[in-house]
Amino acid sequence: MIADVLVVACLVIGTAFNCLGIIGLLRFPDVYTRMHATTKMTTFGSVFTALSVIIYGAAQFIGTGDGQYVTLAVHTLLAALALAVTNAIGSHAIARGAHRSGIKPAQAVVDRLGEVPP
Amino acid sequence: MTAPFDIAVFILLVLVCLALVRLVLGPTIADRAVAVDTVNTLVVAALIVLGVVYQQIIFIDVAIVYALLSFVSTLYVAKYIGGEL
Amino acid sequence: MIAYLVTFIMAFLLYLVFSAGSGTLWLWSPSELLAGFLLSLLTAAVAGKVLCRGKDYRMANPVRLLILPVYILGPFFIEVTRANLDVAYRVITGKIRPGIIRVPSGMKTDFGAFLLANSITLTPGTITVDISEETNDLFVHNINVPAGWETRDTVEARELFGLANIPAWIRRIAE
Numbered sequence: 001m002i003a004d005v006l007v008v009a010c011l012v013i014g015t016a017f018n019c020l021g022i023i024g025l026l027r028f029p030d031v032y033t034r035m036h037a038t039t040k041m042t043t044f045g046s047v048f049t050a051l052s053v054i055i056y057g058a059a060q061f062i063g064t065g066d067g068q069y070v071t072l073a074v075h076t077l078l079a080a081l082a083l084a085v086t087n088a089i090g091s092h093a094i095a096r097g098a099h100r101s102g103i104k105p106a107q108a109v110v111d112r113l114g115e116v117p118p
Numbered sequence: 119m120t121a122p123f124d125i126a127v128f129i130l131l132v133l134v135c136l137a138l139v140r141l142v143l144g145p146t147i148a149d150r151a152v153a154v155d156t157v158n159t160l161v162v163a164a165l166i167v168l169g170v171v172y173q174q175i176i177f178i179d180v181a182i183v184y185a186l187l188s189f190v191s192t193l194y195v196a197k198y199i200g201g202e203l
Numbered sequence: 204m205i206a207y208l209v210t211f212i213m214a215f216l217l218y219l220v221f222s223a224g225s226g227t228l229w230l231w232s233p234s235e236l237l238a239g240f241l242l243s244l245l246t247a248a249v250a251g252k253v254l255c256r257g258k259d260y261r262m263a264n265p266v267r268l269l270i271l272p273v274y275i276l277g278p279f280f281i282e283v284t285r286a287n288l289d290v291a292y293r294v295i296t297g298k299i300r301p302g303i304i305r306v307p308s309g310m311k312t313d314f315g316a317f318l319l320a321n322s323i324t325l326t327p328g329t330i331t332v333d334i335s336e337e338t339n340d341l342f343v344h345n346i347n348v349p350a351g352w353e354t355r356d357t358v359e360a361r362e363l364f365g366l367a368n369i370p371a372w373i374r375r376i377a378e
Contacts, residue, residue, distance in 0.1 A: 011126045017287060018160065022133045024294040025140050025156060031148040032344045033301055034140075035330055036290055038156040043325065044287045046163035049126060053170055068175060070230065074223045075178040076166055082182055083162055086189035088321040090155055093193050095332040095344065097200030098148035105301055105344065 003059035007052045014048030017041045030106035031098050039091040043084055050080035123170050130164040151195045158188035210254050211247035215239055267376055274372050282326040282364055289328055293346060302348040303332060305357045306341045309370065315377035316341075322369055 024037025057073030060066070134157055141153040162185045169177035197203045218239035223230045293299055306323075310316040316339050320331040328346040335342075340357075364370075 008122050011122050014163070015126055015129045017291070018130065018133055018163070020291050020294050021156070022136045024290070025137060025153065027294065027297070028299070030301075031146060031152060032330070032332070033299060033346055034149065034152055036328065036344075036346045037294055038152055038159075039330060040283075040287055040290055040325060041294075042156055042159045042163075044283060046159055046166075049130075049163045050166050053166055056170060067230070070223055071175055072169065072178065074220060075175060075182065076169075078220065079162065079166055079178055079182045079185060082185045083159065084325070085321070086185055086192075087155070087159060088324045090189055090192040090196070091152075092320065092324055092331050093196035094148060094151050094155065094199070095330055097151075097196040097198070097202075098146070099332055100200035100202075101148070103146060103148060105303060 003055055007056050007059075010048050010052035010055065014045045014052065017045035017048065021045060031103055032095060032105050035091050035095060039087055043087045046083055047080050050076050050083075054080075120171050123167050127164055127167050127171060130160055130167070134160050134164070147195075147199055151192065151199060154195070155188075155192050158184070158192070162188075206254075207247045207251035210251040211243050214243040214246045218243060270372075270376050274376060278369065278372060279322060279326070282322075282369065286325070286327040290346065293328075298347075300347050301344065303342055303344050304348065304355075306343050306359070307357055308334075308339045308341050310339055310373070310377070312377055315373055318373050318377055319370065322373065326369070327364060 018041070021037050021041030024041065025034050028034045028037055053076045054073045057069045057076065061069040061073070137153050137156045137160065141150055141157070144150045144153060162181045165177050165181035165184065169175060169181070194203070219231065222235045222239065308316050308319050310319055316334065320334060320341055323341065323343055324330045329343045331341050332344050333342040334340070
């Protein structure tokens, strides 16, 4: 019973943060600020949806004792870890490429990287 | 008890459609790369939840492989944008 | 030799994690254990030289590998939650003041700089844009530059994080 409430709560948090990330992607003015919204918020939201699946698997394993739910929870944990690490590195790579291709940050008050000779 | 997961999958797929709007609009290549990266993240989350909906663990293995492969493609696109390829 | 041993142990542990819950022998079935042992030997023989290229084996220390999950679940998770609430506020209200600032990382090893850059990307309103190869300085895009930072030459990594001392944790793990 408590597990059900936790599962639904994690799902609601995860989808809400995913929604906010997409709104930021559609709303912010340039590529760097859009990356703020998508990288942080969709990673956080997807990790929370994965967490709800992990809680579901653990609760089902305690309830039924079936080994396949352990496999479900452990594989979901690995998928969430892979997602968190690869998203951070991927967004770093896109930001670096965007700055090298000459896209200036919009409305910026300071740009220390633009002052460095390439 | 998989009704909440069904609703979550539906919302995630609607969000994928909204991210495709930025993919079509995006003024620069970098914006489109960010949109594709977002779509990949959302698809991985949707696959994980679908694994519970259909009670198939193979969906989650596919999600792991999809995350790693999309990471490699994102790195290539980023290198191309930066002019290092 | 030690490179092959480290690769073998890591590959075998990863196989054990992937095949957990498959059988009767506590969590694993005997055939899975045998297959994992043989495949890990094969992986170590083929890829040992490639995966452990450096001569630095400090990350093979179990104590450091045990601090890493504590760091991720403790201070790092609190910072990620705070950062997400902050960015949610900015998405809804639209109040942004972006800018790129220079942060000396102070990390001597590559893994330390990698962890710090990824922590900065996932935490408070900042993403790492570039890293200077000689000095390990990070260039950080900040979504809301606090007043006064735009005139300063460099900003310490400690000042980016509000609650926990993230650079000290990373130094404990990686150096």
